[in-house]
Amino acid sequence: MTKNKHEADVAFIEALARLLCENDLTEVQVKRDYGDNDSLNVRVSRMAIREAHISAPAASPAPVVPTAPGAPVAPAPPAGDSDDPAQHPGAVTSPMVGTAYLSPEPGTAAFVTIGARVSEGDTLMIVEAMKTMNHIPAPKAGVVRRILVSDGDPVEFGAPLMIVE
Numbered sequence: 001m002t003k004n005k006h007e008a009d010v011a012f013i014e015a016l017a018r019l020l021c022e023n024d025l026t027e028v029q030v031k032r033d034y035g036d037n038d039s040l041n042v043r044v045s046r047m048a049i050r051e052a053h054i055s056a057p058a059a060s061p062a063p064v065v066p067t068a069p070g071a072p073v074a075p076a077p078p079a080g081d082s083d084d085p086a087q088h089p090g091a092v093t094s095p096m097v098g099t100a101y102l103s104p105e106p107g108t109a110a111f112v113t114i115g116a117r118v119s120e121g122d123t124l125m126i127v128e129a130m131k132t133m134n135h136i137p138a139p140k141a142g143v144v145r146r147i148l149v150s151d152g153d154p155v156e157f158g159a160p161l162m163i164v165e
Contacts, residue, residue: 009032009040012032012040012042013042013044016028016030016042016044017044026045026097026156027043027044027045027097028042028043028044028045029041029042029043029044029130030042085146085148085160085163086158086159086160088160088163090140090142090145090163090164090165091160091161091162091163092124092136092138092139092160092161092162092163092164093158093159093160093161094127094136094155094156094157094158094159094160094161095127095134095136095157096127096129096134096157097129097154097155097156097157098127098128098129098130098134098154098155099127099128099129099152099153099154099155100125100126100127100149100150100151100152100153100154100155100161101125101126101127101128101133101151101152102125102147102149102150102151103151104126110125110151111123111124111125111126112124112125112144112147112162113144113147114144114145114146114147115143115144116143116144117141117142117143118138118141118142118143118144118164119138119141120137120138120139120140120141121137121138122137122138123135123136123137123138124136124137124138124144124161124162124164125149125161125162127155127161136161138164139164140164142164142165143164143165144162144163144164145163145164145165146162146163147161147162148160148161148162148163149161149162
């Protein structure tokens, strides 16, 4: 690797780090191809900072929960409920940082609704990460008791998405 190429790569990585901070991003990953068998893969992350914010979540309004017409509506948890949904044994957590989508396409029915029976492996939702749509499967058979995110919400790694009992 020439010295000029090395200096250009360092400047590129520094620019990515600035981009990360200026836009309050958690992670940036880029692959630069220079030619045959010559590329640079860069991942700049500040997960330690974000995890500190996740461990002490601020109070937020209850999530909007889509239901199909005629579907039973589960009662909302009491306002004083201090149970952490992430600690619930039926919690389905996000395997990645991304954007949660409850339906396969805008304007279509959600994959699941509250009260829906699911089998192990059924798609519960999609988490988009880096323009890749990742289907989130049900880890076990059961009934969807709570949907903890709204369509289009950003999600962090390990964030609770649903409760399946």
